[in-house]
Amino acid sequence: MAPESARLKARVERLVDGAGVTAPAVEVLESVDSTNGYLLETRRETGDLPRACVAQAQTAGRGRRGRVWHSPPGASLALSLAWPIMQGRVPPAYPVGVGVGVIRALEALGLEGVRLKWPNDLMVDAAKLGGILVEQRAASGGQPGWLVVGIGLNRQGAGALELDRAVTDLATQLPGPVPDLLELAARVIAEQCRLHPLLMGEGLVPLERELVRLDCLRGRPIEILDDGVRGQAHGIDPASGCLVVQFDDGAIRHLHSGEVSVRSCEHG
Numbered sequence: 001m002a003p004e005s006a007r008l009k010a011r012v013e014r015l016v017d018g019a020g021v022t023a024p025a026v027e028v029l030e031s032v033d034s035t036n037g038y039l040l041e042t043r044r045e046t047g048d049l050p051r052a053c054v055a056q057a058q059t060a061g062r063g064r065r066g067r068v069w070h071s072p073p074g075a076s077l078a079l080s081l082a083w084p085i086m087q088g089r090v091p092p093a094y095p096v097g098v099g100v101g102v103i104r105a106l107e108a109l110g111l112e113g114v115r116l117k118w119p120n121d122l123m124v125d126a127a128k129l130g131g132i133l134v135e136q137r138a139a140s141g142g143q144p145g146w147l148v149v150g151i152g153l154n155r156q157g158a159g160a161l162e163l164d165r166a167v168t169d170l171a172t173q174l175p176g177p178v179p180d181l182l183e184l185a186a187r188v189i190a191e192q193c194r195l196h197p198l199l200m201g202e203g204l205v206p207l208e209r210e211l212v213r214l215d216c217l218r219g220r221p222i223e224i225l226d227d228g229v230r231g232q233a234h235g236i237d238p239a240s241g242c243l244v245v246q247f248d249d250g251a252i253r254h255l256h257s258g259e260v261s262v263r264s265c266e267h268g
Contacts, residue, residue, distance in 0.1 A: 093241030
Protein backbone atom coordinates (compact mmCIF):
# COMPACT_ATOMS: atom_id res chain seq x y z
CA MET A 1 0.00 0.00 0.00
CA ALA A 2 1.37 3.41 -0.98
CA PRO A 3 2.20 5.73 1.96
CA GLU A 4 -0.61 8.16 1.09
CA SER A 5 -3.12 5.32 0.93
CA ALA A 6 -2.02 3.98 4.31
CA ARG A 7 -2.29 7.44 5.89
CA LEU A 8 -5.75 8.00 4.45
CA LYS A 9 -6.98 4.60 5.65
CA ALA A 10 -5.67 5.30 9.15
CA ARG A 11 -7.48 8.66 9.25
CA VAL A 12 -10.76 7.14 8.06
CA GLU A 13 -10.51 4.31 10.60
CA ARG A 14 -9.94 6.81 13.39
CA LEU A 15 -12.96 8.87 12.36
CA VAL A 16 -15.37 5.91 12.16
CA ASP A 17 -14.05 4.18 15.28
CA GLY A 18 -16.99 3.31 17.52
CA ALA A 19 -19.60 4.05 14.84
CA GLY A 20 -20.26 0.39 14.09
CA VAL A 21 -19.25 0.69 10.43
CA THR A 22 -16.32 -0.72 8.48
CA ALA A 23 -13.83 1.55 6.77
CA PRO A 24 -13.40 0.76 3.06
CA ALA A 25 -10.16 -0.24 1.38
CA VAL A 26 -8.62 3.01 0.10
CA GLU A 27 -6.30 4.01 -2.72
CA VAL A 28 -4.68 7.38 -3.38
CA LEU A 29 -3.71 7.76 -7.05
CA GLU A 30 -1.40 10.38 -8.46
CA SER A 31 -3.59 10.84 -11.53
CA VAL A 32 -6.54 9.07 -13.14
CA ASP A 33 -9.02 9.87 -15.85
CA SER A 34 -12.06 9.28 -13.62
CA THR A 35 -12.24 7.96 -10.06
CA ASN A 36 -15.71 6.54 -10.75
CA GLY A 37 -14.42 4.89 -13.89
CA TYR A 38 -11.40 3.46 -12.11
CA LEU A 39 -13.49 1.78 -9.41
CA LEU A 40 -15.93 0.39 -11.96
CA GLU A 41 -13.18 -0.92 -14.25
CA THR A 42 -11.36 -2.69 -11.40
CA ARG A 43 -14.40 -3.92 -9.46
CA ARG A 44 -13.92 -7.58 -10.41
CA GLU A 45 -10.33 -7.58 -9.11
CA THR A 46 -11.14 -6.88 -5.47
CA GLY A 47 -13.99 -9.19 -4.52
CA ASP A 48 -16.93 -7.69 -2.68
CA LEU A 49 -15.22 -5.24 -0.31
CA PRO A 50 -16.21 -1.56 -0.14
CA ARG A 51 -13.57 0.66 -1.71
CA ALA A 52 -12.62 4.33 -1.89
CA CYS A 53 -10.37 6.03 -4.40
CA VAL A 54 -8.89 9.53 -4.22
CA ALA A 55 -7.03 11.15 -7.12
CA GLN A 56 -4.53 13.97 -6.70
CA ALA A 57 -5.35 14.92 -10.30
CA GLN A 58 -8.26 13.86 -12.50
CA THR A 59 -8.24 14.30 -16.27
CA ALA A 60 -11.73 13.24 -17.36
CA GLY A 61 -14.07 13.26 -14.39
CA ARG A 62 -17.65 12.27 -15.00
CA GLY A 63 -20.53 14.64 -14.47
CA ARG A 64 -24.26 14.44 -14.79
CA ARG A 65 -25.65 14.09 -18.33
CA GLY A 66 -22.25 13.10 -19.70
CA ARG A 67 -20.38 16.26 -18.75
CA VAL A 68 -16.60 15.90 -18.41
CA TRP A 69 -14.36 17.94 -16.13
CA HIS A 70 -10.78 17.84 -14.95
CA SER A 71 -8.94 18.87 -11.80
CA PRO A 72 -5.23 19.76 -11.74
CA PRO A 73 -3.08 18.57 -8.82
CA GLY A 74 -4.21 20.01 -5.48
CA ALA A 75 -7.03 22.11 -6.90
CA SER A 76 -9.92 19.78 -6.11
CA LEU A 77 -10.96 16.79 -4.10
CA ALA A 78 -11.83 14.01 -6.55
CA LEU A 79 -12.98 10.88 -4.77
CA SER A 80 -15.25 7.93 -5.32
CA LEU A 81 -16.62 5.19 -3.11
CA ALA A 82 -17.80 1.80 -4.34
CA TRP A 83 -20.32 -0.23 -2.35
CA PRO A 84 -21.16 -3.84 -3.24
CA ILE A 85 -24.88 -4.46 -3.62
CA MET A 86 -25.67 -8.08 -2.88
CA GLN A 87 -29.42 -7.96 -3.25
CA GLY A 88 -32.39 -5.61 -3.26
CA ARG A 89 -32.53 -2.17 -4.80
CA VAL A 90 -30.86 1.12 -4.07
CA PRO A 91 -33.39 3.62 -2.67
CA PRO A 92 -34.09 6.28 -5.33
CA ALA A 93 -33.35 9.04 -2.80
CA TYR A 94 -29.82 7.71 -2.14
CA PRO A 95 -27.95 10.33 -4.27
CA VAL A 96 -29.58 13.19 -2.38
CA GLY A 97 -28.49 11.60 0.88
CA VAL A 98 -24.90 11.60 -0.37
CA GLY A 99 -25.13 15.39 -0.64
CA VAL A 100 -26.35 15.66 2.93
CA GLY A 101 -23.35 13.60 4.05
CA VAL A 102 -20.85 15.81 2.20
CA ILE A 103 -22.35 18.93 3.75
CA ARG A 104 -22.15 17.35 7.21
CA ALA A 105 -18.43 16.73 6.66
CA LEU A 106 -17.86 20.33 5.51
CA GLU A 107 -19.79 21.76 8.44
CA ALA A 108 -17.61 19.74 10.81
CA LEU A 109 -14.64 21.54 9.25
CA GLY A 110 -16.20 24.93 10.03
CA LEU A 111 -17.74 25.73 6.66
CA GLU A 112 -21.16 27.34 6.97
CA GLY A 113 -23.75 28.08 4.34
CA VAL A 114 -23.27 25.09 2.03
CA ARG A 115 -26.57 24.01 0.51
CA LEU A 116 -27.79 21.24 -1.76
CA LYS A 117 -29.17 22.23 -5.17
CA TRP A 118 -31.25 19.28 -6.30
CA PRO A 119 -30.24 16.81 -7.43
CA ASN A 120 -26.45 16.85 -7.14
CA ASP A 121 -24.85 20.31 -6.79
CA LEU A 122 -23.24 21.70 -3.64
CA MET A 123 -23.69 25.45 -3.49
CA VAL A 124 -22.65 28.48 -1.46
CA ASP A 125 -25.17 31.19 -2.32
CA ALA A 126 -25.22 31.20 -6.14
CA ALA A 127 -21.77 29.65 -6.62
CA LYS A 128 -21.07 25.95 -7.15
CA LEU A 129 -18.63 24.38 -4.68
CA GLY A 130 -18.89 20.79 -5.86
CA GLY A 131 -20.99 18.03 -7.29
CA ILE A 132 -22.00 14.38 -6.97
CA LEU A 133 -22.48 11.58 -9.49
CA VAL A 134 -23.93 8.19 -8.50
CA GLU A 135 -23.63 5.24 -10.89
CA GLN A 136 -24.76 1.63 -10.61
CA ARG A 137 -23.83 -1.69 -12.15
CA ALA A 138 -26.16 -4.65 -11.82
CA ALA A 139 -25.13 -7.98 -10.33
CA SER A 140 -24.24 -10.64 -12.92
CA GLY A 141 -22.55 -14.01 -13.17
CA GLY A 142 -22.50 -14.51 -9.43
CA GLN A 143 -20.73 -11.18 -8.93
CA PRO A 144 -22.28 -8.44 -6.78
CA GLY A 145 -23.72 -5.29 -8.19
CA TRP A 146 -21.97 -2.02 -7.42
CA LEU A 147 -23.06 1.40 -6.30
CA VAL A 148 -20.36 3.98 -7.10
CA VAL A 149 -20.51 7.46 -5.57
CA GLY A 150 -18.37 10.18 -7.10
CA ILE A 151 -17.77 13.41 -5.16
CA GLY A 152 -15.91 16.47 -6.39
CA LEU A 153 -15.12 19.58 -4.34
CA ASN A 154 -13.19 22.68 -5.37
CA ARG A 155 -10.33 23.20 -2.89
CA GLN A 156 -8.68 26.28 -4.37
CA GLY A 157 -8.22 28.20 -7.60
CA ALA A 158 -11.84 27.88 -8.76
CA GLY A 159 -11.68 31.35 -10.29
CA ALA A 160 -9.20 30.09 -12.87
CA LEU A 161 -11.63 27.49 -14.24
CA GLU A 162 -13.22 30.02 -16.64
CA LEU A 163 -16.63 28.38 -16.52
CA ASP A 164 -19.88 29.89 -17.73
CA ARG A 165 -21.32 29.85 -14.21
CA ALA A 166 -20.38 31.11 -10.76
CA VAL A 167 -18.03 28.80 -8.86
CA THR A 168 -16.29 28.94 -5.50
CA ASP A 169 -13.82 26.89 -3.47
CA LEU A 170 -12.91 25.95 0.08
CA ALA A 171 -10.01 28.41 0.19
CA THR A 172 -12.49 31.24 -0.40
CA GLN A 173 -15.19 30.00 1.96
CA LEU A 174 -13.43 28.48 4.96
CA PRO A 175 -12.58 30.80 7.87
CA GLY A 176 -9.20 29.11 8.32
CA PRO A 177 -6.66 27.13 6.28
CA VAL A 178 -7.87 24.60 3.74
CA PRO A 179 -7.44 21.02 5.04
CA ASP A 180 -4.89 18.95 3.19
CA LEU A 181 -6.24 16.56 0.60
CA LEU A 182 -6.07 13.47 2.82
CA GLU A 183 -7.83 15.12 5.77
CA LEU A 184 -10.60 16.44 3.55
CA ALA A 185 -11.00 13.05 1.88
CA ALA A 186 -11.03 11.24 5.23
CA ARG A 187 -13.81 13.48 6.57
CA VAL A 188 -15.98 12.98 3.49
CA ILE A 189 -15.39 9.21 3.32
CA ALA A 190 -16.08 8.72 7.03
CA GLU A 191 -19.40 10.57 6.82
CA GLN A 192 -20.46 8.49 3.82
CA CYS A 193 -19.55 5.32 5.72
CA ARG A 194 -21.83 6.38 8.58
CA LEU A 195 -24.71 7.32 6.28
CA HIS A 196 -24.58 4.44 3.79
CA PRO A 197 -26.33 1.80 5.97
CA LEU A 198 -29.04 4.30 6.92
CA LEU A 199 -29.66 5.40 3.33
CA MET A 200 -29.81 1.80 2.11
CA GLY A 201 -32.17 0.76 4.87
CA GLU A 202 -34.44 3.75 5.32
CA GLY A 203 -33.65 6.24 2.58
CA LEU A 204 -33.97 9.95 3.30
CA VAL A 205 -36.89 9.77 5.71
CA PRO A 206 -34.75 9.97 8.90
CA LEU A 207 -32.98 13.03 7.40
CA GLU A 208 -36.12 14.94 6.49
CA ARG A 209 -35.63 17.87 8.87
CA GLU A 210 -32.00 18.22 7.86
CA LEU A 211 -32.98 18.08 4.22
CA VAL A 212 -35.40 20.97 4.66
CA ARG A 213 -32.58 23.05 6.14
CA LEU A 214 -30.14 22.27 3.35
CA ASP A 215 -32.43 22.43 0.29
CA CYS A 216 -31.51 25.65 -1.53
CA LEU A 217 -34.33 25.43 -4.10
CA ARG A 218 -37.15 25.05 -1.59
CA GLY A 219 -39.64 27.92 -1.90
CA ARG A 220 -37.86 29.41 -4.92
CA PRO A 221 -39.11 29.93 -8.48
CA ILE A 222 -37.40 27.53 -10.88
CA GLU A 223 -37.23 26.87 -14.59
CA ILE A 224 -37.04 23.47 -16.30
CA LEU A 225 -34.09 23.87 -18.65
CA ASP A 226 -35.35 21.26 -21.11
CA ASP A 227 -38.52 23.16 -22.06
CA GLY A 228 -38.50 26.50 -20.21
CA VAL A 229 -41.55 25.70 -18.08
CA ARG A 230 -41.57 27.56 -14.76
CA GLY A 231 -42.91 26.85 -11.31
CA GLN A 232 -42.04 26.93 -7.62
CA ALA A 233 -40.03 24.27 -5.82
CA HIS A 234 -41.82 22.84 -2.77
CA GLY A 235 -38.91 20.77 -1.48
CA ILE A 236 -37.42 17.31 -1.97
CA ASP A 237 -39.66 14.32 -1.30
CA PRO A 238 -37.77 12.19 1.26
CA ALA A 239 -39.44 9.00 0.08
CA SER A 240 -38.37 9.28 -3.55
CA GLY A 241 -35.69 11.96 -3.74
CA CYS A 242 -37.82 13.77 -6.33
CA LEU A 243 -38.10 17.53 -6.48
CA VAL A 244 -41.71 18.55 -5.83
CA VAL A 245 -42.73 21.47 -8.07
CA GLN A 246 -45.94 23.39 -8.47
CA PHE A 247 -46.04 24.78 -11.99
CA ASP A 248 -47.54 28.06 -13.03
CA ASP A 249 -50.63 26.25 -14.34
CA GLY A 250 -51.26 24.86 -10.83
CA ALA A 251 -50.14 21.30 -11.57
CA ILE A 252 -47.89 19.63 -8.98
CA ARG A 253 -45.31 17.13 -10.20
CA HIS A 254 -42.51 15.05 -8.71
CA LEU A 255 -39.47 15.50 -10.94
CA HIS A 256 -36.92 12.71 -11.33
CA SER A 257 -33.29 13.75 -11.71
CA GLY A 258 -32.81 11.53 -14.77
CA GLU A 259 -35.59 13.35 -16.61
CA VAL A 260 -34.87 17.07 -16.24
CA SER A 261 -32.44 19.77 -15.20
CA VAL A 262 -33.62 22.81 -13.29
CA ARG A 263 -32.27 26.19 -12.31
CA SER A 264 -33.37 28.79 -9.83
CA CYS A 265 -34.88 31.80 -11.56
CA GLU A 266 -33.35 33.93 -8.81
CA HIS A 267 -29.68 33.07 -9.32
CA GLY A 268 -29.23 30.56 -12.13
